[in-house]
Amino acid sequence: MALGAGGAVFATRKNSKSQANTILEKARLEAEVLKNNEVIKGKEEGLSIKSEAEKVANARLSKVQASEAKLKQREIQINQQQQELQRKKSETDALKVNLDNQMNVLESRKKEVDKMEKSVRDTLEHVSGLSAEEAKEKLVESLKDEAKTAAASYINDIMDDAKMTANKEAKRIIVETIQRVATETAIENAVTVFHIENDDIKGRIIGREGRNIRALEAATGIEIIVDDTPEAIVLSGFDPVRREIARLALHQLVADGRIHPARIEEVVAKVRKQVEEEVIETGKRTAIDLGIHGLHPELIRLIGKMKYRSSYGQNLLQHSRETANLCAIMASELGLNPKKARRAGLLHDIGKVPDDEPELPHAVLGMKLAEKFKEKPDICNAIGAHHDEEEAASMYAPIVQVCDAISGARPGARREVVEAYIKRLNDLEHLAMSYPGVIKTYAIQAGRELRVIVGADKISDAETEKLSTEIAQKIQDEMTYPGQVRITVIRETRAVSYAK
Numbered sequence: 001m002a003l004g005a006g007g008a009v010f011a012t013r014k015n016s017k018s019q020a021n022t023i024l025e026k027a028r029l030e031a032e033v034l035k036n037n038e039v040i041k042g043k044e045e046g047l048s049i050k051s052e053a054e055k056v057a058n059a060r061l062s063k064v065q066a067s068e069a070k071l072k073q074r075e076i077q078i079n080q081q082q083q084e085l086q087r088k089k090s091e092t093d094a095l096k097v098n099l100d101n102q103m104n105v106l107e108s109r110k111k112e113v114d115k116m117e118k119s120v121r122d123t124l125e126h127v128s129g130l131s132a133e134e135a136k137e138k139l140v141e142s143l144k145d146e147a148k149t150a151a152a153s154y155i156n157d158i159m160d161d162a163k164m165t166a167n168k169e170a171k172r173i174i175v176e177t178i179q180r181v182a183t184e185t186a187i188e189n190a191v192t193v194f195h196i197e198n199d200d201i202k203g204r205i206i207g208r209e210g211r212n213i214r215a216l217e218a219a220t221g222i223e224i225i226v227d228d229t230p231e232a233i234v235l236s237g238f239d240p241v242r243r244e245i246a247r248l249a250l251h252q253l254v255a256d257g258r259i260h261p262a263r264i265e266e267v268v269a270k271v272r273k274q275v276e277e278e279v280i281e282t283g284k285r286t287a288i289d290l291g292i293h294g295l296h297p298e299l300i301r302l303i304g305k306m307k308y309r310s311s312y313g314q315n316l317l318q319h320s321r322e323t324a325n326l327c328a329i330m331a332s333e334l335g336l337n338p339k340k341a342r343r344a345g346l347l348h349d350i351g352k353v354p355d356d357e358p359e360l361p362h363a364v365l366g367m368k369l370a371e372k373f374k375e376k377p378d379i380c381n382a383i384g385a386h387h388d389e390e391e392a393a394s395m396y397a398p399i400v401q402v403c404d405a406i407s408g409a410r411p412g413a414r415r416e417v418v419e420a421y422i423k424r425l426n427d428l429e430h431l432a433m434s435y436p437g438v439i440k441t442y443a444i445q446a447g448r449e450l451r452v453i454v455g456a457d458k459i460s461d462a463e464t465e466k467l468s469t470e471i472a473q474k475i476q477d478e479m480t481y482p483g484q485v486r487i488t489v490i491r492e493t494r495a496v497s498y499a500k
Contacts (some may be wrong), residue, residue, distance in 0.1 A: 019328075036218065073260055166336050171324075192244075192247055193233075193234055193235075194230060194232065194234075194247055196231050196232065196233065197231065199230065201254055202226050204259050205226065205233065205254075205259060207259065208225060210462075211260075211261055215261035215264045215265065216246065216249070217444075218451075218492075219249075219491065220237070220268055221236075221237065221442035221444075221451075222243055222245075222439065223236040223237060223444035224246070240308040241305075244275060244308065247270050249271045252267050252270075256354065268276075279301060280300060281372065282304035282317070283300035284304075292323075292342060292343050296374065297376075299347065299370075299373050300375055303317070303320070303346065303347075306349070306352075309352060314407075316353070319348065319408065320346050323349075324342045325345070326406055327342055327343070327399050327403045328341050330399050331396070331399055336395055336396070336399070340396060341400070343375075343379055344382035344383060344399075347375070347383055348363075348383050348404060349404075350369055350370065350381075351363060351367070351368075354369065360391050361387065363383060363387045363389050364384055364389050364390065366384065367381070367383045377393070378394040378396055381394040381396075381397055382397040382399070385397040385400075421447070424479070425447050427479060428447060428450050429444040429450070430448060431474060432452050432470070435467060437454050437455055437463075439453045440452075448484070448485060448487065449488060450471070450487050450488070451488045452467070452487065454490070454491050456491055456493045464491050468487045468488070472485070472487045
């Protein structure tokens with residue numbers, strides 16, 4: 001039993017060893033096959049890499065060969081260009097040599113000509129007995145005398161013809177210009193008549209103990225004359241703006257029916273604002289009517305103020321419009337820009353209506369205003385030169401000067417007396433305004449009375465009498481006037497309360 005078991009074990013081990021050898025042989029064979037496969041695969045990859053490397057090398061070789069061919073071609077071209085340059089240089093050298101030879105020939109010929117000229121000149125000088133310079137001077141002098149004589153005769157003929165033609169042409173232009181502009185006569189006056197429905201309203205306008213009419217006169221600076229004239233009240237004052245404010249204020253007060261001092265002041269302030277708006281509207285409308293654009297708003301306002309100013313009895317706005325139209329017509333006749341001329345004509349008297357009124361001639365002041373509000377230099381110069389305060393720098397200045405004279409000098413255009421009268425009234429008011437504490441001044445009664453409104457908080461009752469005497473003395477010393485002037489200083493004290 002024991003041997004049988006041992007034999008079985010031995011047989012099993014033998015079989016196991018035989019199987020292991022078989023497995024090892026099989027593994028060896030498989031490894032040999034794998035090795036051969038890998039070797040074959042490596043060889044194939046090596047051949048592929050070698051083939052790619054040969055392709056790249058061949059491509060690079062082709063590029064190198066192409067570059068060499070281009071370089072050879074470029075070298076051939078450069079050689080050809082060098083040969084061409086060498087040929088041209090040879091030709092240039094030959095031409096230079098030829099030119100030098102010709103210059104030498106010309107120089108020798110020039111010397112021969114100079115020698116011949118000197119010989120001829122010497123011969124002529126010997127024959128005439130004059131040197132060349134003397135002969136030249138005599139010839140020039142004779143030619144000068146002949147030219148002066150001919151030129152003087154020609155100039156005289158031209159001047160005579162120009163004088164006749166210019167005089168005739170100037171008269172024609174001026175006559176046609178005047179004929180093409182409609183004119184109006186001076187109708188400015190110093191009174192406005194306010195019509196009322198019945199005479200009962202007069203008592204309400206006067207008020208208890210005259211307080212309403214005094215308040216109205218103090219607020220407007222206009223003398224209100226209530227007399228026996230049926231259904232009419234006369235507003236007297238030299239300033240058309242004040243008269244217009246008084247007329248409109250009276251119209252509103254009468255229509256409203258409430259007439260008392262506080263209401264009067266309220267209505268006058270409201271109407272004054274309306275008149276200022278009307279001034280601006282008038283300026284705009286005037287500029288549009290004349291076809292003038294781009295004016296500064298302040299210039300438009302000053303143009304509107306012209307409606308309420310007069311110059312020697314002639315309405316300033318009508319005069320400026322007339323001058324503007326005359327300037328445009330004359331400029332077009334002379335071949336100039338009519339729009340510029342019309343603009344200068346409208347603005348030429350703008351210096352008569354500023355708010356501050358400094359001590360400058362109105363032409364110079366108007367020029368400064370135009371410069372301030374960016375008008376063009378030729379327009380500014382035309383404004384400043386229309387009374388010869390400035391030197392004319394363009395043709396527009398004499399045109400404005402002539403047309404201003406045409407508009408003012410025609411029959412019925414102006415009245416000297418009215419202007420002097422208005423100037424005296426203005427001087428009266430300005431003189432009184434120079435005193436401290438004075439709020440308003442109004443010259444009324446055709447300049448025979450000066451009413452001075454003073455502030456109650458600035459001057460006492462005792463000082464009002466002294467102020468009245470001082471103003472009277474100053475007027476007597478500095479002004480010339482007919483008759484006598486009454487100075488009335490008004491100091492009003494008010495107490496205002498409100499019931500709530």
